[in-house]
Amino acid sequence: DADVTQTPRNRITKTGKRIMLECSQTKGHDRMYWYRQDPGLGLRLIYYSFDVKDINKGEISDGYSVSRQAQAKFSLSLESAIPNQTALYFCATSDPDSGSRGELFFGEGSRLTVL
Amino acid sequence: GQNIDQPTEMTATEGAIVQINCTYQTSGFNGLFWYQQHAGEAPTFLSYNVLDGLEEKGRFSSFLSRSKGYSYLLLKELQMKDSASYLCAVSPSGGYQKVTFGTGTKLQVIP
Numbered sequence: 001d002a003d004v005t006q007t008p009r010n011r012i013t014k015t016g017k018r019i020m021l022e023c024s025q026t027k028g029h030d031r032m033y034w035y036r037q038d039p040g041l042g043l044r045l046i047y048y049s050f051d052v053k054d055i056n057k058g059e060i061s062d063g064y065s066v067s068r069q070a071q072a073k074f075s076l077s078l079e080s081a082i083p084n085q086t087a088l089y090f091c092a093t094s095d096p097d098s099g100s101r102g103e104l105f106f107g108e109g110s111r112l113t114v115l
Numbered sequence: 116g117q118n119i120d121q122p123t124e125m126t127a128t129e130g131a132i133v134q135i136n137c138t139y140q141t142s143g144f145n146g147l148f149w150y151q152q153h154a155g156e157a158p159t160f161l162s163y164n165v166l167d168g169l170e171e172k173g174r175f176s177s178f179l180s181r182s183k184g185y186s187y188l189l190l191k192e193l194q195m196k197d198s199a200s201y202l203c204a205v206s207p208s209g210g211y212q213k214v215t216f217g218t219g220t221k222l223q224v225i226p
Contacts, residue, residue: 035216040123042202042218043158058213090157101165102206103148104214106157 003027006091006107014115019078021110023091031094032074033104034058034066036087043090049074081114088112117141119217121203126223127193135188135220137203148204148214149177149188158202161188190222198224 004025013019023032034046035058045058047066055066063085067075078085089110096102118140127133139147146165150158164170164179164186176189188201200219207213 040218043204043216045213045215048213101146101163102214103160103163104150104158106159108157109155 002108004091004093004105004107006089006110008110009108010111012113012115013081015080015082017081017114019081019112021076021089021091021112023074023076023107025072025074025091025093025105025107027093027095027105028071029093029095029105030071031096032068033092033094034064034074034076035090035092036060036085037090037109038087046076046089078112081112083114086112086114117205117207117215119203119205119215121201121217121220123218124221124223126225127190129193129195129224129226131193132189132191133193133222135190135201135203135222137186137188137217139184139186139203139205139217141184141205141207141215143208144181145206145208147177147179147186148202148206149186150202150204150216152200152202152219154199161201163206193224195224195226198222 033048035043049068065077091107092104121137149161152158162177169178174191179186200221202219203217204214
């Protein structure tokens with residue numbers, strides 16, 4: 001089983017619908033992140049959380065919200081989806097104190113299409 | 116802010132050596148990552164450079180010059196499976212880790 005699991009892996013929805021992408025991890029890392037990836041734009045940080053009580057906006061947080069339900073779970077919500085939120089979304093974890101130099105461990109990705 | 120620049124695409128021949136460059140301009144710098152991403156898959160960690168110089172790990176090596184804001188990833192003895200995108204990412208200074216990614220270099224290895 002993957003250490004960082006995202007659900008759903010693929011989702012097609014309509015404009016205006018509420019969507020939640022879920023992420024769970026078994027790595028025991030405190031830090032969790034949500035990125036989106038678009039062709040030609042690379043990975044961009046949406047939100048990050050360094051522990052259950054710490055939530056921070058990334059560079060493109062408008063139109064998104066997150067919830068850190070537990071150390072192992074970090075969810076991304078689109079309250080009212082719009083077509084330009086069509087993208088590949090990645091959840092990631094890190095633990096700079098573990099000797100891994102803060103490398104990011106990514107989930108398999110969630111491909112979202114907003115019609 | 117952070118500005119990271121790397122070539123969009125490269126093509127190289129199986130068995131050859133290829134160098135993928137990355138230049139960056141940042142307001143603070145801690146280290147530089149390289150990740151590999153096969154099409155439709157998650158990025159996976161390749162290397163992390165903090166100090167100037169070359170770090171070698173099997174067929175892959177990564178170089179960093181902090182004073183020049185420059186890094187490269189060197190892939191030797193190219194294999195078809197090395198066809199992937201290679202992402203350069205900068206870790207800022209300070210106590211928090213908000214890594215900024217470049218747009219990636221898509222490498223195609225041809226027979």
